[in-house]
Every structure is written in structure tokens, then in C-alpha cells.
Amino acid sequence: MRQRVVDLVAQGDRLFSKRQGLVSLWQEISENFYPERADFTVQRNVGADMASNLMDSYPLLCRRELANSFSSMLRPVGRPWFKIRAVDDDRNKDAEARRWLDWASGVQQRAMYERQAGFVRATKEGDHDFATYGQCVIEPTYRTNMEGLLYRSWHLRDVVWAENAELAIDVLHRKWKMSVREAYRRWPDKMPDPLKQKLKDDPFCEVQIRHIVLPSDQYDWMDPMQKQRQRIKRPSVSIFVDVDHQTVLEEIGVQGLGYVIPRWQTVSGSQYAHSPATVAALANSRLLQRMSLTLLEAGEKAVDPPLVAASEAIQGGVNMMAGGVTYVDSEYDERLGEALRVLNRDVGRGLAFGQDEIAATREIVNHAFFLNKINLPETGREMTAFEVAKRMDEYVRGALPLFEPAEHEYNGGLCDDTMQLLLRAGTFGRPDTLPKSLQGQDVRFVYESPLQAATDRAKAEAFQETALLLRAAAEMELAGNTVVNTSLALRDALDGIGAPAQWLRTQEEEEAAIAEKQAAAAAQQEILAAQQQAETVGAIGQGVQQLQGAGVLPTNPLEVMAGGADPRMANALIPEAAPEPIQEAA
Numbered sequence: 001m002r003q004r005v006v007d008l009v010a011q012g013d014r015l016f017s018k019r020q021g022l023v024s025l026w027q028e029i030s031e032n033f034y035p036e037r038a039d040f041t042v043q044r045n046v047g048a049d050m051a052s053n054l055m056d057s058y059p060l061l062c063r064r065e066l067a068n069s070f071s072s073m074l075r076p077v078g079r080p081w082f083k084i085r086a087v088d089d090d091r092n093k094d095a096e097a098r099r100w101l102d103w104a105s106g107v108q109q110r111a112m113y114e115r116q117a118g119f120v121r122a123t124k125e126g127d128h129d130f131a132t133y134g135q136c137v138i139e140p141t142y143r144t145n146m147e148g149l150l151y152r153s154w155h156l157r158d159v160v161w162a163e164n165a166e167l168a169i170d171v172l173h174r175k176w177k178m179s180v181r182e183a184y185r186r187w188p189d190k191m192p193d194p195l196k197q198k199l200k201d202d203p204f205c206e207v208q209i210r211h212i213v214l215p216s217d218q219y220d221w222m223d224p225m226q227k228q229r230q231r232i233k234r235p236s237v238s239i240f241v242d243v244d245h246q247t248v249l250e251e252i253g254v255q256g257l258g259y260v261i262p263r264w265q266t267v268s269g270s271q272y273a274h275s276p277a278t279v280a281a282l283a284n285s286r287l288l289q290r291m292s293l294t295l296l297e298a299g300e301k302a303v304d305p306p307l308v309a310a311s312e313a314i315q316g317g318v319n320m321m322a323g324g325v326t327y328v329d330s331e332y333d334e335r336l337g338e339a340l341r342v343l344n345r346d347v348g349r350g351l352a353f354g355q356d357e358i359a360a361t362r363e364i365v366n367h368a369f370f371l372n373k374i375n376l377p378e379t380g381r382e383m384t385a386f387e388v389a390k391r392m393d394e395y396v397r398g399a400l401p402l403f404e405p406a407e408h409e410y411n412g413g414l415c416d417d418t419m420q421l422l423l424r425a426g427t428f429g430r431p432d433t434l435p436k437s438l439q440g441q442d443v444r445f446v447y448e449s450p451l452q453a454a455t456d457r458a459k460a461e462a463f464q465e466t467a468l469l470l471r472a473a474a475e476m477e478l479a480g481n482t483v484v485n486t487s488l489a490l491r492d493a494l495d496g497i498g499a500p501a502q503w504l505r506t507q508e509e510e511e512a513a514i515a516e517k518q519a520a521a522a523a524q525q526e527i528l529a530a531q532q533q534a535e536t537v538g539a540i541g542q543g544v545q546q547l548q549g550a551g552v553l554p555t556n557p558l559e560v561m562a563g564g565a566d567p568r569m570a571n572a573l574i575p576e577a578a579p580e581p582i583q584e585a586a
Helices: 002-018 020-033 058-074 095-112 119-133 180-186 193-201 276-303 351-368 385-424 450-478 486-496 507-549 567-573
Strands: 082-086 137-142 149-154 159-163 169-179 206-215 221-223 228-230 236-242 247-254 307-309 340-342 443-447
Touching: 002 020, 002 159, 002 169, 002 206, 002 236, 002 247, 020 058, 020 119, 020 276, 058 119, 058 276, 058 351, 058 385, 082 095, 082 385, 095 149, 095 385, 119 137, 119 149, 119 276, 119 385, 137 385, 149 385, 169 180, 180 193, 180 206, 276 351, 385 443, 450 486
Parallel strands: none
Antiparallel strands: 082 443, 137 149, 159 169, 169 206, 206 236, 221 228, 236 247, 307 340
């Protein structure tokens, strides 16, 4: 047991040693952008002057603005920012399944934002690490009493990890300075005797704990009851080790890594990421601090310039105070030079140039932190649909590098791990209580973000352009166009504006729709002709009735023969439904 602990700790120590160069870079980045976190390689004293090496706080403000934008745009409090949906979109159309998914989304969001869960605190710390170093480490787990969730953000200095061949993190080592009383509360039966004694004498002294997570197929578990090694059936194993006393405090099988480690921008050959914001702004931040210091010194010299004095002439020293008097020997001959003069009268001439250079450097730092990309572009009423669409496309292209990794790896990792914790706790009920359309189906998360909003808005603009093209095509057909293949030209134009393919009918569907419209139009023409014929017959019948009422025509057509009238007139007045026409009299 003791040798196994030594081997596991040694593996983690080698990972910490290999990362030492990167930790030095993180220390320098912290000193320029995040002084609260500048304790990677030094022990920061609480009473020391914080940020005493900085002359300009603009890089800190840019880092703060970018970090705050992650929560305000991707996780806005007060409205749902994610929805649980089935991977198969057809399942989402089922009303019962949709109601259950919406209910589950609300349950998960309430569990995450419970005050004791610490979700806001952990993500706020993680946002600043993500913006500054390009990665953060957040652990979603259960509270000790198993009455809810708990989220904790860990210092990057204390965590190392390794990837497998599929570029997924499967090994993690974390250092943890834990008080003896908290260690005893968590592992009362596994505490070594020396720590039990410290619990009585100094319960707040710290003990070095190492949390290790690795694949279960790379670890042999010793069963204390059967005294033999066995394989852990779960994919990973979680081990807590007391480093000082070489004691295993806990070893259990787990389903996954147990940590969410979103990475912004990675490079091949390294499992660690970088922040493109701080990497681009680091050189200009150093320059800005140096320029600010030089400009401050120049301004101080301009206000309180260095002086040259004749030592024999000045009596009692130079008094530079307001209203101060400097005494000069009355016998001093000023033809030899002024007794007191400014060393360099042009010392303040370059202040305006320095201010311009500082403004230009600040602008570069602003762009490096994407602060010119995170706001939606303004669209006025006088802009055409084409101009609005182009502005939205430009915004999506500029904001995509910022929001895409944060949305998929950061929010996605937190939501996935949280849902797994809630499923294991039975928060969503038994699997057999799910709607039948969702049983055995995988789920995904749909997020509400400015990127998604811009994409939806781009679809609306594409629809407006589609309507304009359809109107133009219809006008060409009405004008008797015989030159241009309107259908083919319209399809090419819709493809050019980026209309989604699912909006368009296939060629066969278009021909079937045209044939259906032609048939419907022919049927409508027949109905109109029948209505016109019925109206004509009705008008004739109404005219006959009026003539009969006026006495011009007899009421009964048979009276025509009795009166000696022309029998053909009677035949004309008999309705078409009569069986036989009346014959002429002999």
C-alpha cells in the first residue's frame, strides 16, 4: 500500500515538474493582467503592496471586462440560458417529450443556482482564469451531506493533467492543503494516528492531500477484505492520498474525470491552452507600463524641473515650496550666469507625443481582448437588408473565436456533468418514468447566446432577401419573360445569399407543386364558369317572371296554344327539364 502511494505521487510530481516553464509564464501574465492571482511561483504576502509594479491599470480593466462578458452574455442570471433537447430533432416535436425536457431544464437550472451550490462564485473565478490563462478547473460534485450540488474552482498552480490518444483528459493530479479537522470530518476511519493527535493539539494545521484521477484499467485496486488485487468496474478511479504519511484515504470508481476543464486555444503537442487575449496583449502591456512610467517621470520633471545653482551664490539652500524664498549672495555677479536656473527648459515638450502613443497602445490592448467584438453591431432603419446582413455576418466572424469554445467546452461541460450528477441522484425520477419517445435517447444542450441570436437574426435577414428575390422572379414571369430560366436563376441567387437548403424544394417537388397549382387553377375556372352560367339562367328566369307578372306573357305556357299563339314560343319557355317539347298543331 505504501509503495503504491509513493508511485502515484511520483507520477504527479513528474507532471508538475514538466509544466514548470508554463507556470513561470502564468506568473508574468498574472503580474501584468491579474495581480490577485500572481502567486504561481512566489508566496504572495497579504500585507505586500499589490500591483506595485504597474504604472497603468488599463490591461487589468480589459481583462476584467472580458471575463465579466462571459457570464453576462453566456450565462445571464434571471432567464434560462440553456435548454435540454433530444439529439434526434423529431423527438423534440412530441408534445409530451417537449414538456418533460422543459421541466428537466428548469429543475437543473434551479439546482445549479441554489445558493449553497456556489455556482456563481465558481464560474466567476473560472471566467477570470479562462480569460487570463485560456483555461480553468471547476469541480462539480455533491455537498458533504448529499443535500445538493457544490461547485469549486481550483487554482491552476495546483492542478496538472494528461491527455489520451483521443485528446481527452483522462489523468489528473491536484494538490490540496486541507486542515486536519476537515480531513477528519471527511475520512474519520482512514486518518493516520499522527493526524489524530494533531486534531487534538492543532485542528487548523494543514495536511498535504493529493487527489488523483486516472483510468481504472491503469490501476489495480487492492481489496482489503479478500487481500487481492481486483479491477474497478467503472471507467475511472478517484484516489485521495495523504502525502505526508503516505496513506490512501479514499479510492472509489467514478464515471468520469469529475472536473470541467474548458480550454480556449490549444497548440499541438501540449495538453495546456493559452489565452489569445493575453498572449496578444502581453508585449503591449509591458510597453504600456514602461511608457506610463517614462511619461510620469517627464511630467514630474516638467512640473518640478531639475535646477542648476551656483554653490557660492545660494545661501541656505533652494526653497521650492509655494511662496518659498531662496537667498542669493548680494555680491554674486550674474554676468557669470544665473545663480539658479532650470537644467532643461524643453523637458515637457514631448508630453503630447507620449499621450498619443499611450492611447494607440491602449487601443491595441482593447482589440487584443476582443472588446471591439463583444457588442452587437448597430443597425439603423435606413440600412438595407443586405447591409444589415453583412454587418451581422461580420459580427459572427469576429465573435466566433470568443464565444464558440466558451459555449461548447465551458457551458457544455458544466451542463453535462451537472446532469450526470442529478441523474445519479434520482432528481429526474426513474428512467422508466420518461416519456416513451425519450427512453434510450441521448440529449444535448441548446444555449442562448449573442452568437445564437446573431445566427437567428441572420436567418431573418436571409428570409427577407429571399422574399425580395421571389417578388422579382414573379414580376419577370408576369412581364412575359421568355429569355431567362427564372427557376434556375432564382435557385442560384438563393444559394448566393446563403438561404438554408432546407428552405428550398427539390426539382421534383417544385414540378409537383406547379402541376398542383395548375390543376387547382383549372378547377377554379370551371367553378367560375358554372357560377356564371347559373347566374345567367337565374337572370333569364327572373325576367320571365317579371313579364308574366306584367301580363305580357301567360303564366302557363300551354295557354299559348289555346290562344292561337305561335307554339314555338311556348317551346322556348318550357324549362330544359321538361321531358318532351310541345309539337305544332295540325
